Amino acid sequence: MKTIQGTITSLKNEKTATVTVTARQLHPLYKKYVKKTKKYAAHYEDMSLELGQEVVIAECRPISKTKKFKVAKIVNKK
Numbered sequence: 614m615k616t617i618q619g620t621i622t623s624l625k626n627e628k629t630a631t632v633t634v635t636a637r638q639l640h641p642l643y644k645k646y647v648k649k650t651k652k653y654a655a656h657y658e659d660m661s662l663e664l665g666q667e668v669v670i671a672e673c674r675p676i677s678k679t680k681k682f683k684v685a686k687i688v689n690k691k
Contacts (some may be wrong), residue, residue: 615672616685619653621664630655630662630684632670657684666690 623631632653637646654677655670662668667688675681 616669617653617682618667618669618688621662621666621668622652624662624664626654628656628658629680630657630668632668632682632684653682654679655682655684656680660684660687662687663690 617632617634619632619634621630622633625631632655634651634653636649636651638649639645640647653670655668656673656676662684669685669688670682671685672681673683676683
C-alpha cells in the first residue's frame with residue numbers, strides 16, 4: 614500500500630481533505646533541485662483536521678472520481 618506525507622491545504626468539501634505533497638527532484642539537464650508539488654483529494658471521517666497539519670495519506674479503493682486516498686494518520690498537530 615502506497616503512503617505519502619503532505620500538508621492539508623483545503624477542507625472546503627465534506628469528508629474530503631486536499632493534501633499538497635512537495636517533492637524535490639534533480640533537474641536532468643541543469644543539475645539543480647526543483648520543487649514539484651501535487652495535490653491529492655483524500656477521504657477522512659471522524660478526524661478533527663485543521664489547515665496546515667502534516668498528515669500521511671494511504672492508497673485505497675476508489676471512493677469517487679478523484680478520491681483514491683484516505684487520511685491514515687496525523688503526523689503533527691498545528
